[in-house]
Amino acid sequence: MSQSEIETAIQRAFDGSLSTEDCLRLRNILKSDPTARALYFEHAALHQLLIYRLSRSTPLDAARSLTDTRLKLQTRRSARTALAVAAAIVLLLGITLMRLLAPEPAVLATFETDTGARFTLQHPDSDPPPPSSNEIHEGTRILLDQGTLEVKIRKGSRAVILAPAILRIDSDTHMTLDQGTAWFEIGKDAAGFEVNTPQLSVTDLGTRFGVLALPDANHEIHVFSGKVIARGRSGTMTEETLTTGMARLCDPIGRLKTTPLRPELFLSLLPQHHGSELIINGGFENGNPPPPSTYGPRANAAFLPGWRFGNEIIVMRATTEGIPGYGEKSTTILSSTKDTQVGFSQDSHGPPPNQDNVSIYQTFATEPGQTYQVQFEMGAIFFSPSTLKISASVHQGATPSGPTLASHTEQRSHADGNGYNPPATLMFTATSHTSTLLFTESSESSVSADPVIDNISVTEIP
Amino acid sequence: MSAENPLALADFVGLLTRHQPDLLAYIISLMPGDPEVPDVIQKSNLILWNKRAQFTPGSDFRAWAFSIARFEVLNHLKKKRRSRPVLLDEELLETLSLQAHDSLDSHDRRLAALEICMSELRQQDRDLLDHRYRAGSDLGEYAKREGRSVSALSVSLNRLRTILRRCVTRRLAMEGGTP
Known part of the structure; x- marks a missing residue:
């Protein structure tokens, strides 16, 4: 079989329309040819992606419901409820593929949200x-x-x-x-x-x-x-x-x-938020990847799902030349995960005229009386001497203007060089069912120098 | 893991959720063209759930889930082979199974790449893919509606998937990741 015939046979196999004769031929090729096996896996992955992307109801729909349920579980802390819900979840996960032909909703519309979404219906x-x-x-x-x-x-x-x-x-x-x-x-x-x-x-x-x-x-x-x-x-x-x-x-x-x-x-699918994080998209990887560009593009909702942010927030993964990191040409800095970072691009002497422009924040569910630890990485890139500062603070309630529960300022000076500090931590005890984590640039001068953050997490302290 | 600990339970549920796309891709790769993939993923999920106490937090959940799914696929194929020949005999299944862990990763990046690649297709091509994967029905009805033969649509479908595969692979390579 030629390469093209092998690819056609692989696709027929996934469609369930491969003849017996071709089935045996393809089997022998797959056994002996690692390139054919690589092609086979690419088609298996594509098949799964197309099911996910184009089917009305996908396994991930159930997964989303599951994640939402998980968050509720964290709040309610009821083992009995947890067991019942989790059992239902497993069934959901299993039957979802059977629901590819789910009927249209009889009501005008139905909705789903990603984990951590905050909304009101009127x-x-x-x-x-x-x-x-x-x-x-x-x-x-x-x-x-x-x-x-x-x-x-x-x-x-x-x-x-x-x-x-x-x-x-x-x-x-x-x-x-x-x-x-x-x-x-x-x-x-x-x-x-x-x-x-x-x-x-x-x-x-x-x-x-x-x-x-x-x-x-x-x-x-x-x-x-x-x-x-x-x-x-x-x-x-x-x-x-x-x-x-x-x-x-x-x-x-x-x-x-x-x-x-x-x-x-734009996003054409709900973003997937993984694991058991209290903060959603703390690594800034769940949105559209920002296109390569020097000092990155301005943040938009599709780059940073889950976060709210000001006009001078940058999302960057690689330079115009394709060099990974935050910066320009071959001078970049990388966080521990070497992936997308958020930068604060105010370029002024003295405090910024509008701190909202250099702020990024997120509201998340908390349990009153429970203590939490916030961890984040802060770095800086310098083209002129200065000391850059990022203030992290946690506020009671759903806005950054609520009473401050805890705060910490992380800084890095030109003498430290371009790069990241070790992860910084901040502890707080919640006083309400929602808290808001805010990061703001508080540098006194940041001309030709940008602070950056990455890998934000919030965990409960037992 | 204690089933009575809601936090541990939540972590397990989180892992199960996170690895659903990879688990589906894995089972599809071991059961190409088999309409009973949904049954096997359901059984695999139930077994993962029932065996959750055996999972060590911090260890490789994906590898553990794949190993359980592999047994489910093997059980399924044993029954299936009695009725008709299947592409994967035991030897090939073992070979693919060993490679799957490394070959079926990057789901999120693949999905982002697919989104861009899909947007580059013509509307009529997207409609064909849409019919095949959204409606899940065979091409006969669509062929009748579009006034084309089923074989012509099959050829188009194969061509489109080849285009998408190449496009996704190219985009992943441009990002510097493993395709």
């Missing part, structure tokens, strides 16, 4: 679904403060929304996105689906697209496949039909202007 009707329900009725308004939300809408449409977002599902062909980052896949039966932001109206003609409706910015439409009609909602109300690969922003007088297509700004 129901317009007098008979709202129970709080534990994942149903969305006509006119339901969703306020997503943190994390990612996936909405499955009747007629086969799907949207993945990134915080911070405010939206309303008006019908199976209409959504209002007051604020947020949203990726859409519109079902064939829902052609004509309309998304309205305060600035922009987008009518689908059978497609996948993303809408950016960020505060204090021009709203944008990015078309990844198919066709949409985009229209400014005020001023000149310019209208244009956009096709695959096109993107437009709506300027303040309603004109549509060309802007680069940026698929990396």
